Amino acid sequence: MSSLTSSLCGNKGMGARSFLWDSAKKSFTAGLIALTISDRYASIAPVRGLSMHPTFNPRKGTSMGSLMDDCVLVDKFCLEKYKFSHGDVVVFRSPSNHKEKHIKRLIAMPGDWIRIPHSYDTVKIPEGHCWVEGDNSSSSLDSRSFGPIPLGLLQGKATYIVWPPQRVGQVEKRMPEGRLLPY
Amino acid sequence: MNGLRNLVKYKSIVKEAFDRTVIVAKFLCFLHVTNNYICTPALVYGPSMLPTLNLTGDLILAERISTRLGKVSPGDIVLVRSPENPRKIVTKRVMGMEGDSVTFLVDPKSTDRCQTITVPKGHVWIQGDNIYASNDSRHFGPIPYGLVQGKVFCRIWPPEGFGSLAQDV
Numbered sequence: 001m002s003s004l005t006s007s008l009c010g011n012k013g014m015g016a017r018s019f020l021w022d023s024a025k026k027s028f029t030a031g032l033i034a035l036t037i038s039d040r041y042a043s044i045a046p047v048r049g050l051s052m053h054p055t056f057n058p059r060k061g062t063s064m065g066s067l068m069d070d071c072v073l074v075d076k077f078c079l080e081k082y083k084f085s086h087g088d089v090v091v092f093r094s095p096s097n098h099k100e101k102h103i104k105r106l107i108a109m110p111g112d113w114i115r116i117p118h119s120y121d122t123v124k125i126p127e128g129h130c131w132v133e134g135d136n137s138s139s140s141l142d143s144r145s146f147g148p149i150p151l152g153l154l155q156g157k158a159t160y161i162v163w164p165p166q167r168v169g170q171v172e173k174r175m176p177e178g179r180l181l182p183y
Numbered sequence: 184m185n186g187l188r189n190l191v192k193y194k195s196i197v198k199e200a201f202d203r204t205v206i207v208a209k210f211l212c213f214l215h216v217t218n219n220y221i222c223t224p225a226l227v228y229g230p231s232m233l234p235t236l237n238l239t240g241d242l243i244l245a246e247r248i249s250t251r252l253g254k255v256s257p258g259d260i261v262l263v264r265s266p267e268n269p270r271k272i273v274t275k276r277v278m279g280m281e282g283d284s285v286t287f288l289v290d291p292k293s294t295d296r297c298q299t300i301t302v303p304k305g306h307v308w309i310q311g312d313n314i315y316a317s318n319d320s321r322h323f324g325p326i327p328y329g330l331v332q333g334k335v336f337c338r339i340w341p342p343e344g345f346g347s348l349a350q351d352v
Contacts, residue, residue: 029209036212039219082269093329096305098253126323128267152264152330 039076044162045091046071047103053136055089055171056103056161071163072103072171074156082151084109086180087173089158090132095149103158104132104142105174110151113181116144122181123148130154135174222246223333225262227274231311231318235260235348236274242340243274243348245333253328255307256280260335260348263309266326267318274335275309275319281328287321288314300325307331 037043047056047070056070074091078084084106094100108114108131113122117137125131129148134140143149161167228240236243245262249255257277265271279285285308286299292315302308306325311317320326336349 029212032212032216033209035220036215039215093327094305095327095329096303098305098327098329098331126267128265128269150264150266150327150330151269152266153327154269 041076043074043076043156044071045074045101045103045158049139051134051136051140051142052089052103052105053134053139055105055135055174058167068164070161070167072158073160073162075159076156078157079154082154084130084151084154084157085173087175089171091155091158092132092149092153093155095146095153101155102132102141104134104140107131107133107143107176107179108148115179115181117179128152133176220247220251223262224339225272225274225333225335230316231313232260232274232276233311233313233316235276235312236338237341237344241338241344243335244337244339245335247333249334250331255328255331255334257283261309262332262335263326264330264332266323266330272332273318275311275317277307278310278320279308279325281306283308285320289321291315305329 050057056072059068072089084090086106086109088106089103090106091101091103094102108125110125110127110129112125112131114125114131115122123131125148128151130151131143131148133142133144137144158171161169161171223245225243225245226240227236227243228238230238250261255261255277257279259277260274261277262272262274265273278287279302281302281304284299284301286297287310289296289298302325305328307328308320308325310319310321314321336347338344338346338348
């Protein structure tokens with residue numbers, strides 16, 4: 001009798017352990033798959049700050065909770081071949097701090113000549129670089145202060161707004177008028 | 184009756200195929216994560232790292248953990264996404280981190296004019312070991328740290344060169 005109970009207890013312990021082991025294995029695999037998808041295909045990122053003001057975060061409240069910030073779907077398919085075009089909204093690592101990611105609009109591609117606002121300079125974008133600017137030029141830290149950035153810093157292209165629900169929709173391409181010089 | 188039996192057979196085949204696909208997908212995900220977060224093999228060739236790495240093609244291993252944690256120091260060999268062509272990855276040695284001042288020969292082939300610059304915030308200065316045939320920071324300036332992809336720590340091919348490559352300046 002005693003042997004029977006002990007074996008039962010053992011069975012129970014085994015059951016609990018295998019259940020734990022199973023769920024650990026499952027969550028590990030789920031994590032791997034999620035990480036792969038977010039690295040290679042698409043991920044969702046919140047947008048903080050007002051540098052892209054009319055496009056993202058249109059409400060200019062003083063107490064902006066993180067819940068009311070826009071979330072965007074970041075498409076990473078374009079990274080395979082670095083297929084970007086003028087007017088795309090891109091996510092990139094900050095050139096001065098590799099841990100930060102910024103979101104700005106891509107204005108010029110390699111080889112373009114661009115006119116800098118509030119000055120009469122024109123700049124040629126070097127090979128493999130691009131020019132990014134925020135839509136809200138009054139409060140945006142972008143290529144006007146740190147110059148053209150290497151394309152290698154780009155992390156993806158924002159294509160859809162997915163949160164909050166009333167603002168779900170596509171992010172449209174836009175180009176400011178008269179910035180690129182014809183060549 | 185026959186159709187039902189066929190259906191059952193068909194169903195089991197589909198289930199089998201699905202299971203196999205899931206296993207392959209899981210394996211590929213595992214591969215991707217190891218490759219992107221832990222360590223990656225790379226084939227390097229070209230003259231720019233000549234005394235350290237051969238011309239003909241060495242197979243090296245680069246780890247991604249210390250780059251992610253920001254633990255790269257001068258003297259390390261790193262994999263860098265080229266600022267001139269984002270599809271290309273180049274291998275160079277880190278010569279200076281942010282805030283360091285770096286002295287370099289502008290054009291070692293013709294003159295021995297030196298120039299000293301300070302590396303700006305968030306950037307690194309990279310140079311090839313073969314200063315006569317290397318396209319590096321002397322040409323395109325300091326590069327953002329975000330372009331650094333991994334730190335080379337070991338060579339696995341050719342077999343006579345097998346061994347650690349960490350910190351032998």
